[in-house]
Amino acid sequence: MAQKSVTYSDSGKVRRVIVVGGGLAGLTTVIKLCEAGVAVDLFSLVPVKRSHSVCAQGGINASVNTKGEGDSPQVHLEETVYGGDFLANQSPVKGMADAAPGIVFMLDRMGVPFNRTPEGLLDFRRFGGTLFHRTAFAGATTGQQLLYALDEQVRRYETLEVEDDKGVVIRGERMVRKFEFWDFLSVVQDDGGIVRGIVAQDLKSMQVRAFPGDCVCLATGGPGIIFGRSTNSVINTGTAASAVYQQGACYANGEFIQVHPTAIPGADKLRLISESVRGEGGRVWVPRDPKEGRAGAEVPEGDRDYFLEEKYPGYGNLVPRDIASRELFKKCFHEKRGVYNPKSSKNENEVYLDVSHLPADMLKKKLAGVLETYEKFVGEDPYTSPMRVFPAVHYSMGGLWVDFERTSDGSLVKGSPRNQATNLEGLYAAGECDYQYHGANRLGANSLLSCIYAGLVTGPAMASYRKNVARSAWDFPASLFEKAEKRERAKYESILKMNGDENPYVLHEELGRTMLEGCTVERHNDELTKVIAKIDELSERAKKIGVTDTSSRANQGAQFVRHLNNMLVVARVIAQGANNRDESRGAHFKPAFKERDDKNWLRSTLALHAGGDGASLPTVTYVRALDYSLCGKAIHATDDVDISLVKPRARRYEQAGAASTVAVAKPSVPAAKAGATKGESSQSAE
Amino acid sequence: MERTVRLKIRRQDAADKPETRRWEEFSVPWQPQMNVISALMHIQRNPVTADGTTVAPIVWEMSCLEEVCGACTMLVNGRVRQSCTALVDQIAPGGEVITLEPMTKFPLVRDLVVDRSRMFEDLKRVKAWVNLDGSHELGPGPRQSQENQEEAYPLSRCMTCGCCLEACPQVNPRSTFIGPAAINQVRLFNLHPSGKMHAAERLEALMDEGGVDGCGKAQNCVEVCPKEIPLVDSIAQVSRQTTKHMLFGWLLK
Ligand SMILES: Cc1cc2nc3c(=O)[nH]c(=O)nc-3n(C[C@H](O)[C@H](O)[C@H](O)COP(=O)(O)OP(=O)(O)OC[C@H]3O[C@@H](n4cnc5c(N)ncnc54)[C@H](O)[C@@H]3O)c2cc1C
Ligand code: SF4
Ligand code: SF4
Ligand code: FES
Numbered sequence: 001m002a003q004k005s006v007t008y009s010d011s012g013k014v015r016r017v018i019v020v021g022g023g024l025a026g027l028t029t030v031i032k033l034c035e036a037g038v039a040v041d042l043f044s045l046v047p048v049k050r051s052h053s054v055c056a057q058g059g060i061n062a063s064v065n066t067k068g069e070g071d072s073p074q075v076h077l078e079e080t081v082y083g084g085d086f087l088a089n090q091s092p093v094k095g096m097a098d099a100a101p102g103i104v105f106m107l108d109r110m111g112v113p114f115n116r117t118p119e120g121l122l123d124f125r126r127f128g129g130t131l132f133h134r135t136a137f138a139g140a141t142t143g144q145q146l147l148y149a150l151d152e153q154v155r156r157y158e159t160l161e162v163e164d165d166k167g168v169v170i171r172g173e174r175m176v177r178k179f180e181f182w183d184f185l186s187v188v189q190d191d192g193g194i195v196r197g198i199v200a201q202d203l204k205s206m207q208v209r210a211f212p213g214d215c216v217c218l219a220t221g222g223p224g225i226i227f228g229r230s231t232n233s234v235i236n237t238g239t240a241a242s243a244v245y246q247q248g249a250c251y252a253n254g255e256f257i258q259v260h261p262t263a264i265p266g267a268d269k270l271r272l273i274s275e276s277v278r279g280e281g282g283r284v285w286v287p288r289d290p291k292e293g294r295a296g297a298e299v300p301e302g303d304r305d306y307f308l309e310e311k312y313p314g315y316g317n318l319v320p321r322d323i324a325s326r327e328l329f330k331k332c333f334h335e336k337r338g339v340y341n342p343k344s345s346k347n348e349n350e351v352y353l354d355v356s357h358l359p360a361d362m363l364k365k366k367l368a369g370v371l372e373t374y375e376k377f378v379g380e381d382p383y384t385s386p387m388r389v390f391p392a393v394h395y396s397m398g399g400l401w402v403d404f405e406r407t408s409d410g411s412l413v414k415g416s417p418r419n420q421a422t423n424l425e426g427l428y429a430a431g432e433c434d435y436q437y438h439g440a441n442r443l444g445a446n447s448l449l450s451c452i453y454a455g456l457v458t459g460p461a462m463a464s465y466r467k468n469v470a471r472s473a474w475d476f477p478a479s480l481f482e483k484a485e486k487r488e489r490a491k492y493e494s495i496l497k498m499n500g501d502e503n504p505y506v507l508h509e510e511l512g513r514t515m516l517e518g519c520t521v522e523r524h525n526d527e528l529t530k531v532i533a534k535i536d537e538l539s540e541r542a543k544k545i546g547v548t549d550t551s552s553r554a555n556q557g558a559q560f561v562r563h564l565n566n567m568l569v570v571a572r573v574i575a576q577g578a579n580n581r582d583e584s585r586g587a588h589f590k591p592a593f594k595e596r597d598d599k600n601w602l603r604s605t606l607a608l609h610a611g612g613d614g615a616s617l618p619t620v621t622y623v624r625a626l627d628y629s630l631c632g633k634a635i636h637a638t639d640d641v642d643i644s645l646v647k648p649r650a651r652r653y654e655q656a657g658a659a660s661t662v663a664v665a666k667p668s669v670p671a672a673k674a675g676a677t678k679g680e681s682s683q684s685a686e
Numbered sequence: 687m688e689r690t691v692r693l694k695i696r697r698q699d700a701a702d703k704p705e706t707r708r709w710e711e712f713s714v715p716w717q718p719q720m721n722v723i724s725a726l727m728h729i730q731r732n733p734v735t736a737d738g739t740t741v742a743p744i745v746w747e748m749s750c751l752e753e754v755c756g757a758c759t760m761l762v763n764g765r766v767r768q769s770c771t772a773l774v775d776q777i778a779p780g781g782e783v784i785t786l787e788p789m790t791k792f793p794l795v796r797d798l799v800v801d802r803s804r805m806f807e808d809l810k811r812v813k814a815w816v817n818l819d820g821s822h823e824l825g826p827g828p829r830q831s832q833e834n835q836e837e838a839y840p841l842s843r844c845m846t847c848g849c850c851l852e853a854c855p856q857v858n859p860r861s862t863f864i865g866p867a868a869i870n871q872v873r874l875f876n877l878h879p880s881g882k883m884h885a886a887e888r889l890e891a892l893m894d895e896g897g898v899d900g901c902g903k904a905q906n907c908v909e910v911c912p913k914e915i916p917l918v919d920s921i922a923q924v925s926r927q928t929t930k931h932m933l934f935g936w937l938l939k
Binding site: 028031032035046047049050051052054055102105106108109110111113114115116117118119120121122138139141144145148152153155156158159180204233234235266267268269271365369373376377378379456503505506509548549550551553554555556557 | 699700717718719720721723724727730731732733740741742743745747748749750751752753754755756757770771773795796797799801802803806809810813814815816817818820821823824825826827828829830831832834835836838839842843845846875878880881
């Protein structure tokens, strides 16, 4: 039986739910919950306006088809599935592609300053894996602009008060309460394993505290920092997803890590040069002569090898990221043809990404933000000389396993509590921390979309779950929460007491190097075995850390020890998953198993946590099916991929249009020509 | 000899522990294209001062590392800026000592971390949002000219970093002046076709004490804004809007 009131618990407390994470996914979830009248406590490591989503540069996909190219949500669905090498569940992808135009319109209404056409319509640009202009953008800081728009709407809800079932305002009870600078530690589960709240730590006062919530959503982003340096924000340690995984949530497709082909190498971070640069006509090349001594700008057209355009005439510089990264990797590591450095007499691991042939005023209007970053950090002018870039870890396709309920025509059932539900009853996941929308490889500009779509789905799912919940978290005895709080406080205090001689930041550096070298673009089973052994070694050494900071204010060192331990756990899921999967699919590439193997591996990897208490090191159990319960119903889910809408076929990008069978009209700008705005000479290499 | 980078860092364990206020000096190996953050990260891995004392690692805020989140703002050599884009070779080309201090216009938390929550509160005060009917599908938004977009976009890149408040002489413990960042947001939302419909509420919030009149036109804010937002223009525009609203607003009601 459900609760008597949707506003109040039976004991008279205002029923609230919890969202952890205030990136695009979390904020959208909050907005949807508020619209359904559900009050929310929102937690974030940083003020939500500083969430990692600010980093997104290029744009967000929606098949609005304002360029008369014949684009449609159906083509978007097909290209996303094909780009993901058929590992994504197709019903959620269809839901997302269908919703995309509405999402971009909603963002526009919120005030996102999207670039415009002369008629005042939204402008769209090209991105990887498609021939269509499908990507809406706001300069080259699209993620920032979308995040701000959602943040503003959530701020508005912070000023509004909750209304009860009859519409009477409850004075002083805000729709949204923000807990910024709080670190999520774990979920609170009742005796039946149902999630009833969370434990979090205030990163200023270091207070550990439990919070009841009728249900909880994790929207905590990706785990890129496991790889040490990446294109991600430093807060992206994936700690929250790891924590609930250790509490029994299933982690799916962990081995699918996207490496972006074009980033600036750096000591602290590998800064992204967005795919939009190629979408607007940027070209990738290396000198034909491996010992080319001239600076990039001085190398004449005929001496340049535009290797992507040559090998993939159909999609050219806009082949999907996994393919582009492998080609760059091959040029630099196998052929040793990276840009030659006369000073060191070495071929550096760098290729050219060139926009210097494009009109400067167009670049300023559409790409200023990215080019500015290059100029700031490298000190060279990308308007006149080609940029030097190399691949970097960028995005995790894998994440917490979440369910969905499918309609007969292959979309999602609106408001079903199963949508975005993890296998821990009462826990939802949305955004980069879920595994749902991108299969084995994500197409550019599909992540901002999937994050917002997941939020639009999760909010209503949580609202219906909450309606059906038999006993509100707010009616559970305080002892349930005190127990969880005590457990977490003890863990924190034991970190403060660590007095070994290992430094957590040094261990992290070693973890990053290990993962980068052994578990990214090319994977070999013998190396992966070593990676796993190294993770074991680091996990042992992590028990002997010495904590030099025992302060009770803003203790970042002790917090980092916790994040490191959680990173080690997920690193194992990634490495072991990669070791097991003996095939090549999307971002997961094994030279010893070059082909995709649908017979054995057209399935999701489902990982469950085991061990890791006291003396034993954690281990991963891979399962073929999951049984969980939701609102009193037993649910059985398997690792089968939903391929009900697009039948798997071989994935090849040599030929234009290969990614979709329904593309009716031929897009106006063929891929290979997109770069050739200035002078026909630039065509000579093709 | 190995090239090193020398840092002098202002530390304090907590706001209520003024007795712990001190300078600490560090020396870290130089790396190509190094920024202040990589130097601080090095200290995390080896938290030992120049005179050989092991200390707690420095506490500071950071996230994006590419000057788009605003987290890492501090005083670098006395000038307020983001530490992630403070490149060592540019700020200390001859190996000079680099000083790092927390911002002074916000309450201190610890070391280089301050509490900027007032800036987010100010955004509530000026209602820096579009009053959306809902997130449900309502079709395309209002058409906007390219010029409109080109005016709005630079204004909306404000990352609430606080540089402008730090530099503004009118923002100080004796004044309630809201500061340039929030005023700029008023201009931004009063420019949007739907945002405009609620312009009056935003202007009224700035007509009270601590509002737009608090600006002394010193222009320091523009000089330090990392996003080169035309703050003085924004203040002038909003000031004109409030004057107009004060004179004629009641007529239009
Ligand atoms: C440089 C870069 C450029 C990109 N460009 C594009 C692009 O152009 N188009 C595109 O579609 N995608 C792009 N992406 C991908 C996209 O930006 C991300 O996948 C997306 O923003 C993730 O959003 P999110 O809401 O899932 O999480 P995030 O934005 O990462 O937010 C996570 C939230 O969770 C909080 N959090 C995390 N852990 C905890 C914890 N333990 N306790 C409390 N709170 C916690 C954080 O504080 C934060 O608020 C880009 C990614 C990068 C790195
Ligand atoms: S112009 Fe106004 S807001 Fe800017 S620094 Fe001067 S007084 Fe402050
Ligand atoms: S206006 Fe500029 S200086 Fe002020 S907070 Fe915004 S970005 Fe920072
Ligand atoms: S870390 Fe984001 S601005 Fe410097």
